[in-house]
Every structure is written in C-alpha cells, then in structure tokens.
Amino acid sequence: MRHDDTRPDDDGVGSGGSGPARRRGAPPGAGTEPAVRRGDPRTRSGRAADPVLRAVGLSRTYGRGESTVWAVDALDLDVPAGQTLAVTGPSGCGKSTLLQLFGGLDRPTDGEVWLGGRRIDHLGEQALARLRRRAVGFVFQAFHLMDELTAAENVELPALLAGASPRAARRRAADLLDRVGLTDRARHLPAKLSGGQRQRVAIARALVNEPLVVLADEPTGNLDSAATHEVLRLFDELRAGGQTLVMVTHDERVAATADRVVSMRDGMLADDTRLDDGVGSGGSGGGPRRSGASSELGALLGWEG
Amino acid sequence: MQDVVLALLAKEPSHGYDLRRRLAAALGPLGEPLNAGQVYVTLTRLEKAGLVVQEREDAPVRGPRRKVYGLTAAGQERVAAWMAEGVGPRADVSEFHLKLVAAAESGLADPLALVRRRRQELMRSLAEAQRAALAHDANSEAGLLLEGIALRLQADLRWLEACARTWSARASRGNGGGDA
Structure with missing residues (x-):
C-alpha cells in the first residue's frame, strides 16, 4: 500500500525529524497535541469541536521530476463529527487517493492528516494498522468479504482482531446484521448473497469496532439501482445515528444523499456544496431532514407558474 | 433569443x-x-x-x-x-449554454462561476429528489417518476463537468470564446 519508493528524497528528511517517535507513545486522546492549530484561519469563532477528519495542505504525488503527477494537491478539508460527506469528480481527479490518505492506507508526500484530533500521517506502520482497525471502517466497491467465512464471521473478524472476546464479537455481529436487515442471512457464505446483501454485510463489518469514521470508496459502484437504494437507505440511517461518513463516488445521485458534496478536479477542491440546509451538524449527529415534498421538485414539473 | x-x-x-x-x-x-x-x-x-x-x-x-x-x-x-x-434546474441546456457563451464574450460574468452556481442548484434539487426517492418504494409510480427526475438532473450535472473543463481551459488560454 505504501509508495515510499516514489517519494522525493528530501521529503523524508524534511518531515521525519522530531515528532513521530514521541507521538507514537502517547495514549489516544491524551491531549498532547493541539487539535486545532494556532492561527488556523479556518477555525470558526466559538466552535471548539474538533473535526473528525482534517487535511491540511495535503499533497500526494506519484513519480518525480517532469513526470510528477499531483494526485492530491495542497488540499485543505475538515469533516466535522456526524457529517456525511461525498467526494465526487471525474476519474483521476484524486478522490480515491484522498480517501486512502484519510484512512492511513497511503501516506502523503506533504501536508497533514488528522483523525479524531490526532495527527496520523507520521505514525509508524504498527500504530497505523492499529488505528485503521479501531478508528476507521472501510467499505469498498468490490465488498472484499472473505469468501470462506459466513456473513456473521466476516462481521466478527475485525472485532476479534481488535481484541474483543469471541462472545462480545458474536453479539456485536448479530446486532449489526440485524441493523442492516440480514439476520436471516447470518450463516450464509458471501457467494449465496446478492450484491446488495454483500455490501450490507461489508457495512456491518465496517461498523463493528464503532469507528470514528466510515470511509466508503464507490460503495454502490457494483450494485444495480435496487441494491443501491438499500445501501443508501442504510447510509441514511447511519447518518441519522450521527455516524461520520466519507464516501467517494462518481455517481451524482449517490453524492446527493450526503450532507455535503465536494467535487475534486486535478487534485484540488473545485466545489463545496451543503445539502443539509447549511446548518452545522456538530457532534449531535443528524437532525431531522426535510421531507420529500418540496417546492423545488414542484418547480421541475412546471406547475407553479 | x-x-x-x-x-x-x-x-x-x-x-x-x-x-x-x-x-x-x-x-x-x-x-x-x-x-x-x-x-x-x-x-x-x-x-x-x-x-x-x-x-x-x-x-x-x-x-x-x-x-x-x-x-x-x-x-x-x-x-x-x-x-x-435562471441558472437553476429549469434553465435548459441550450439556454444555459448561450448564457455561458455570452458571459465569456461580454465579460459581464465568469462562466465558471455560473457553472458553479448551476451545479449547486442542480445538486440541491437532486438531493431533494433522492431523499424523496429513498422514502418511496422504487417500484411505485411515484418512485418511478422520481428516478426519471434524478436521472435527468444527473445528466445535467455531468454536462456541467464538461462545461467546467472547456471554459476553464479557455480562461487559462485567455480566450474569451470567440472562434475567429
């Protein structure tokens, strides 16, 4: 997953230096690091709540010299707690790279990634692996379930890896499969499940360690429209429960179900649109949403004139 | 006209x-x-x-x-x-297209700013359509209509991507849009 071989030499020297070894030892949430940096112009007055995710001057390049490709280019982005954020853009715009940087699956060439008030881009491999297990839930386009494990076992696995007792893992998996409406499929192997069902198992798995954030890369990319609806309804429930969620999608209809949509072009943010009436979502999670009937849809029918 | x-x-x-x-x-x-x-x-x-x-x-x-x-x-x-x-969902493709051409030509507005505004308006409409669609059975009559509306808005949004590409390329060439 790492691409250290392609990093410019001077970067490793310039950014390695002091912090990482000390940081690695600090207990999570010990408050030794300022979550909001001094002089950060984007710190809004009065709100001290940390964003769950923060990118500061984030860059990721591939190759070097004249052929350097800036997949992510000096990008700044905050994702507050409880927000569902969709990242859209044409293929090659850097959106998947951004998601990998957020999830610690890839390392930036420059800039910072903060997760839960903690800077993660300098963590060592082990600390990063631990963080990914406990703090991040991943959902992929191709599901990535273990074929030889049942639905329930797939959901249990990350809990066991994170140190939960088998009993606790079983209980959590059962709860989550109930939540995604698959209790009656718990003992099925993935091969016996439809695409939509497989993705719902994968979402249950992503939630089993109660992550700070769920990162979803084209979560409906392999699904037909009925299964897409199932997954989007599930995301909507997560949103209502206050789960922070970042999804990358090229499908505007999927993106439109989020609280906020940012679009990327050439590694940079081209647009940032709030779809939740612009009210800060804060830590309390999703409030009530506007219901379906609306003047704007009526206007599309052209009946008001 | x-x-x-x-x-x-x-x-x-x-x-x-x-x-x-x-x-x-x-x-x-x-x-x-x-x-x-x-x-x-x-x-x-x-x-x-x-x-x-x-x-x-x-x-x-x-x-x-x-x-x-x-x-x-x-x-x-x-x-x-x-x-x-009139950069909202009700403006049709050719109307908005001419607005971009005229904006670039006259210098009265930034075509990319118009694209951004239309994109936001279309996204908000699409969000409404999708929320309504999720609240309905996809196989119901209402669900079917909502799917049609969402697909049309999606097509408009994809075309805006192309607009953004073309007009930003022209802006960086310093070419207002004339084809002489």
Missing part, C-alpha cells in the same frame, strides 16, 4: 451579420434554422423597446461605414439581470 442577442452586444456594438455568425458558431447545427431575417427582426424589436440603438461604425478597417447596434443603458441593465438569474 432577445436576451442572447442583447448579451452578445454587451462587449461592443455589432452588425447584424456578426451577431448571426456568433450565434451560428455557438449553436452549431441547432442554429441552422436561424436566418438573418430573424436576427434583424429581433434587433428591430429590441430597438423599439429602447434596449438597443443604431449607430454608425466609428472607423471600419475596410469597406464602407456600416450601421451597428449598441446597447442602451436599459439594455445593459437587462443583460446584467439575465446573466444573474
């Missing part, structure tokens, strides 16, 4: 023939039914409404001094208003 002709006059006074050439270039095959007579009829109407005025060309590069049409103050106001409004 009237608004587009007005907007194309915002940069500088033009002859009817030039206006027709610009429209034909911007519209391609869609502009073929447009004949010179229609442009002059439109200009005459705009003149009667006090939005344009005929003047003599200052110093022609060659040939005789022709009559050109220029905007009055009222015409300029109307163009500015037209440019600022």
